[in-house]
Amino acid sequence: MSRQRQGILALGSHHGDDQIGWSLLEQLPPESVPEGVELEWINSPGLELFNCLQTYSKLLLVDAAEMGEKPGAARFYPTPSILTEAPERELSSHSLSLKQALELLQALQIQPPQLALYLIQPQMMQPMQPLSATLQARFPALLVDFNQRLNHYFAVQ
Template identity: 30%
Template sequence: MTQSTKTKTDLDKKPIAISSDAFYFEKDKSQSILILGVGNFLMGDEGVGVHLIQEMDKLELPPYVDILDGGTGGFLLLNCFESYNKIIFVDATMDGKEEGTISLLRPKFASDFPSALSVHDVGLKDMIEAVYLMENQPDLYLFTISIEKVVPMTTELAPEVKKAIPKAIEQIISLSKTLREQIS
């Protein structure tokens, strides 16, 4: 079922993989948490954030959780930061840790984000700097999944990176529940 064929009742019951700007005007998101997967889907492990969002889209998620495939969006994602009070990013990192390691960071500045691996590096960090210039900044959380290499022109994930996705989703859902309790 596509978003355009869902009724308003359906929108209230199940989280949505956001795919259009119109969604931002359909629902009050002050009580919602956005899970934002970023990365380049065509660069192997570097796209793990996008793969994770695709897996979350198959699950029955709490109604206060929205998910978004942010791709390499950069400044195109700024309206998310105006709409949500709490945002959980998911991205790949080459931090020297064992492949598939999941880490949670609380970035306060763009420089707190780990070095990105492809073209979304400049856009993401610049966008985060712009967020900190906004009147109201959301609370940001960043889950990283450690990778060893970037392989251009493939959508395949390394086995350890792929195995990390369900574990990361479990941690994200747990954090979402905790954050939801803080909002209420």
């Protein structure tokens, strides 16, 4: 199966800083999204994440992740080497983690997409709460950084 779709996938939930990926995609100026790149939001992914990984040929995933950094710190991983280096618990707060979804693709002999990760260190993930004051204060800088990273990522073939 030939996949030509490119996308940015925001993972999240309504739990405090876990919605940072959604917020970045929502506030991204439409003119800054490269032509042909689709935007997609997933709430508490499980098999939906697995399906997205099969759909796209090139994907940038944005999410809150416990990385042991200062709250609001962002890390860009142009290749998902972090998946083999970090413990499972540090990569996802969701039911089916990215690492598990990629392992499932491999077990089923399905080619994963070219993948990059943009991860933000959360401060708190309390149910049904807004972004923390720390991430709200960092949001403008995160949006600029995310925009620059995604444009560079999708410009490179």
